[in-house]
Amino acid sequence: MSTEPDDLELRMAVVTEEILQRSPENVVEPTLSRVARVMDLMGNPQHTFAVVHLTGTNGKTSTTRMVERLLREMGLNTGRFTSPHLHDMRERIAIGGEPIGIQRFLDAYDDVLPYVQMVDAEWAAQGGPRMTYFEVLVVVGYAAFADAPVDVAVVEVGLGGVWDATNVADGQVAVVAPVAIDHTRLLGDTLEAIATEKAGIIKPGALAVIAEQEPEVMSILLERCDEVGATAYTQGIAFGVTERDVAVGGQQVSVRGLAGEYRDLFLPLHGGYQSHNAALAVAAVEAFVGGGEQPVSEDVIRAGFAGMTSPGRLEIVRRSPTVMVDAAHNPAGMRALVDAVRDSFTVHRLVGVLAILAEKEAEIMVEMLEPVLDHLVVTRTTSPRAIAPARLAEMATGYFGADRVTMVPDLPDAVDVAAGLADEGGVSGAVLATGSVVTAAEVRMLLGRTDT
Known part of the structure; x- marks a missing residue:
């Protein structure tokens, strides 16, 4: 009953x-x-x-x-x-x-x-x-x-x-x-x-x-x-x-x-x-x-x-390695994110997880991220509007080089791969997941965070 x-x-x-x-x-x-x-x-x-x-x-x-x-x-x-x-x-x-x-x-x-x-x-x-x-x-x-x-x-x-x-x-x-x-x-x-x-x-x-x-x-x-x-x-x-x-x-x-x-x-x-x-x-x-x-x-x-909070906005959702999420989904938001990362974090190795919606200016955002990331993992969310990972990888390779880009079709696997890359060689690093509100939300949920 x-x-x-x-x-x-x-x-x-x-x-x-x-x-x-x-x-x-x-x-x-x-x-x-x-x-x-x-x-x-x-x-x-x-x-x-x-x-x-x-x-x-x-x-x-x-x-x-x-x-x-x-x-x-x-x-x-x-x-x-x-x-x-x-x-x-x-x-x-x-x-x-x-x-x-x-x-x-x-x-x-x-x-x-x-x-x-x-x-x-x-x-x-x-x-x-x-x-x-x-x-x-x-x-x-x-x-x-x-x-x-x-x-x-x-x-x-x-x-x-x-x-x-x-x-x-x-x-x-x-x-x-x-x-x-x-x-x-x-x-x-x-x-x-x-x-x-x-x-x-x-x-x-x-x-x-x-x-x-x-x-x-x-x-x-x-x-x-x-x-x-x-x-x-x-x-x-x-x-x-x-x-x-x-x-x-x-x-x-x-x-x-x-x-x-x-x-x-x-x-x-x-x-x-x-x-x-x-x-x-x-x-x-x-x-x-x-x-x-x-x-x-x-x-x-x-x-x-x-008492101010802003879930999904440069938010630390896990430690060891540190995983941050940010809902930046347009060039202005990505510019603010990149400035904030430079300003607020000192990380030995920062690995990005990127999933973007198809109607957004993806290539501009990829280019903006390049100076602050050591490696980029491209993937997709569950949204039907997400850019195909292969297409995103092609864009990213033009800015990062093939050796700094990894394509992982599914977001849960992409987060795991990024965490491994962040700790590669015993150097403590961090993961930054961004590209859309959906990206931030799904990574939060994967890591057990649903508080708002």
Whole structure:
């Protein structure tokens, strides 16, 4: 006889499959109409809580987690929406810092499903598609946040900004992490086009907290602020990192916020880019809680920094040999990873495990990795979108030479081979697995890590 937890898990598996049967999140319909219609039918639950909305190309998930952690440290009941997930769909929707429970997820799904089905039918009558995987998850997340209820939801866009499903909410604070070229099929193939899409989360009267950007990106973001009467705070002028030193287990940083100075903070994350994400998060929190005019308690900042996590982002998941995973999946992310490895780690022998999705700029990323790796093991994840290992090996050989490249068709075997190569000749080494979020997730799981 099944126990109640078993019944819940079975139902969750069924619902997960139902959602996955919808258009995948990399197949996007550039419209807010479907989500807006569902939310209107439901009474617009996304307007019942405050919102901090984040976009950008790289760093937005880490920054979202940091903002949420600081607000939670202040005693607020928080919602957090991020994507993609590493291991479980429920990771995307967190309440009080924890992935939404199965029962709460199912309750929210049951509440929204009739409205989703109604909109599916309306669109089908016009020859249009059903709501997508991502759109349904946004609706479930906003419904769960309203039901909790949360005081504030910290929401990461899925893709772009203007027509991203999350944009049916209006962020009192809009945060723009660094913008770079990515998802060109959907967002455009220039920085200006991509920045224009991402600027869409900056709403009338909002406070916009903007990371350092390329000049053409910054110009577009500031123009958007002028158009809608938003107040802009830019990194390097209004806030930023003032000091930073590598430390055991992370880094020691000092941050100048919009209204306060916070010195000698321990951040248990690796890479200089994470210190800039943390400064962005501090400024966002100051903007949210005091309009950028009141400092936050130093005890809150210190405790919040100490508790910050970013699973799958230059994360050590095993020792002996050390195995690190990183979800870098585009050139900007790979550049940040390479800089962070040089900055934060001294390893006698570093062996890469690389698996990349076919639509990504694989050759550029391979070239970037070459200076920091002693050897590269190319492989593939379980994703049907993964580049064939033989093709990846061909690319890599052009940069590494045949003697520094090993092709292993299956990821579990590739990790074992890389671990052996890292310790070759008795020299202690490390393994770095990267190339996609899927790569980071699957290596984490192989090594027994599913915590998020």
